[in-house]
Amino acid sequence: MRAVVMRDSKLVVDDVPEPVPGAGEVLVKTRTCGICGSDLHALEHTKAFVENSPGVGSGMDVRRDVVMGHEFCAEILDYGPGCTKLHPIGTRVCAMPVLVRQGVPVAVGYSNDVPGGYAERMVLMEPLLLPVPNGLDDLRAALTEPMAVGVHAVEAAQLTEDDVPLVIGCGPIGLAVITALKARGVGPVVAADYSPLRRKLAETQGADIVIDPAETSPYTTWQELAAVSLAGEKLPENPMTGTPMLRPGVFFECVGVPGVIDQMMVGAERGCRFVIVGVCMEQDHIRPLLGISKELALKFVLGYTAEEFARTLTLIAEGAMPVESLITGKVGIEGVADAFRDLKNPEAHAKIVVEPWRSR
C-alpha cells in the first residue's frame, strides 16, 4: 500500500507492506489523519524524541522506516481472528492510537511495525474502536485525538467556578484547551499568542479575551479579571497588603518552549496553579524561589484517559466542541512532506489533515 515513510529523517512516499490484523485486531481504511506537532518534533529531533518519550518513542528504531499518524478517523475493512465483530464492516471509527501485542503497548504511528494514519490502511485493536456517532464527518472525527489532550488538561486543572483560566499559546494544543474550557462552560477565558491567525482561531474557539503579548501583558489582563467577583463586583483589598484580593488563576502552558514556565511564574500571583501541556523537548530553567514565595502548583500532563477520549468524540459529535475552523488544509499522501514544512509557519496553518486515499 502507499504510505508516507519517515526514512533517514526525511518524509518519502513509498509502497510499504500491507498490514495484517492479528488476534483481536481490525484492518481499517484511513479516511482522515491529522498532522500533529509531535510528528514534526519526531521528524526534526528524532533522537531526542525517541530518548525522551517513554512509552511512545520506545517502539521506534529510527534506522528503520516509520509510518507516522495517530489522529485518525478510519473505516472497518476486515476483522482478524478472535474478534467479536461487534461493528459491521464499513463502520467509521475513531480509536486511541495504541495496540497491545504480547502484553506490550505499541504506539500506532510511532512504531516500526505498526503503520499510522499516513498510510492507506492500518490495524487497530477491536476493543478500543469507537463508532463515529451522530453522522459526524471524517474531518471533525479525526480531531478527537488532539482535542482529547485539551479535555485531559482541563480535567487535570480541577477547576472550580471561582477560577480564572489563562491559556498561554494558541497553537493546536492551546486551541484544544480553549475549546475544552468553553465546552465545560468555564469563563471568561483569556488566551494569548503572538500570531494573528492563532489569535483569530482562539476567538473562533470561544476565548473571551484574546491578547497579543507584544502589546499587552496577559498576566495584567488576567489580574484585572481575577480582581472582580463572579457577581461582577470589585473584590475587597487585602488589609495586609493593600492590593485587591484575586480569584485563583489557572494558567495553561501550551507553548512548550524554554523560558515560558519561568515567565508564567513571574506573571502569576499567590496560589496560582499551572497545567503544563506544551511539550518542551529541551532543558528549561525556573527560579524555585518565585514558586515558593507565591506557593505555586505545577501539574504536568500527557495524553488522555480512555474515558476522556470517548467523551471528546461525543462532545465533538454533539456540537459542544466546535472543531471545523481548526482544519486549515487537506492533502493527499504526496502532500504530506510539504504540509510538514507549511505547518512551521503559524500564520499559514493550524491543523492540516491527510486523506491517504486521494492524490494531491
Place this chain on the structure above:
Amino acid sequence: MRAVVMRDSKLVVDDVPEPVPGAGEVLVKTRTCGICGSDLHALEHTKAFVENSPGVGSGMDVRRDVVMGHEFCAEILDYGPGCTKLHPIGTRVCAMPVLVRQGVPVAVGYSNDVPGGYAERMVLMEPLLLPVPNGLDDLRAALTEPMAVGVHAVEAAQLTEDDVPLVIGCGPIGLAVITALKARGVGPVVAADYSPLRRKLAETQGADIVIDPAETSPYTTWQELAAVSLAGEKLPENPMTGTPMLRPGVFFECVGVPGVIDQMMVGAERGCRFVIVGVCMEQDHIRPLLGISKELALKFVLGYTAEEFARTLTLIAEGAMPVESLITGKVGIEGVADAFRDLKNPEAHAKIVVEPWRSR
C-alpha cells in the same frame, strides 16, 4: 538593650534602641530564639534575599541595621495602648513573627524597625500571642515556628493513606517534615541525607527508613515500598508494561540546591507529587519532558497558616511532635556569630538556639 545586629553583612553585638509597643502591641522578653537557615541566607546573600523574598525581605534596607530572629518563645513584660491584656504579665508566649503597622505587614526579624529574637526584648502583636501550654519549656516552644513549616508542607501534600512519602534532605526543614508526617501517623517514611548526623536525627524524629544516597538510591527504596500494598502484599504487575503497579509517591524537596528537583523528576514514577519546601535561592534547571511523560505535580510551599502555627504548638506541647533532639546547641548573644559559622557544618549541628538574656 543588647542585640546581635546584622551590619555590613556581618553580625556584631551592640546596644540598640529599646523597642516601644504601639497600639495593640506587647513588649516581651526574648526567652529563646532559634537560628534559622534563612537567617544564614540573609547574612550571606543579603541582596538576593531582599530582592527575591516578597513580603519578607521587602521591609529591609540592608544599609541599615537589622536584628534578626523569628523562631522564638517570649514572656510578656508590658502592654502598649489599646490592648485587651488577656494574658497576665509574665505569661510565656509564642507568636507568628509578624506585626501589622498602618495596614502593612512587617516581618519580625527581617525589618529595620522591628527587632527580632536576637535581642533582649521585642514587640509583638497582641492578637497573635499564643500562651505556651502544658508547662512546655522555652526551648521546645521556640521550635514551633520551624516545625510549623513541616506541618504546612505535609498539609499541602494532601496525603491519602495509600501514599508513600519520601523526604529528600534532613536538615532542619526535612526534619520538621519527618516529624509532621509521623505526628500524622503516616508511614513508612523514607528519608535521605548525605550527613551521618542528619540521618541519625531523621531516625530520632521517626523516619522508618533512612538512606545514605552515596550508598543507596532513595528512589529505589521508595519504589520497593510503593510496590507493596498497605496489607503487605506485593502489588500486581501492570499488564501493559510488565512492571509492578506502584502506590503514589509524595516526595518532599528539603534541600534547596539547584539540580535536586531534576534528580527527583528522574527518580519519580508516573503520578508522583512533589512538595518543594527547600528554599533554592538560585536559578534551577528542569526537563519539562520528564514531568510530562510521568504526569508529575510540583507544589511549592512557604511558611504556614495561623491555624497550622497554633496546631504545631499544641502538638509539641502534647508530645506528638518530639523536638528536643533537634536542639544541638545553646548560645548567649555573644555566641551568635560563631553559631552562624558552626551551622554551616551539617555534622556539627541541627538547631542552635539563642538565649539573649545570658552571657556566653
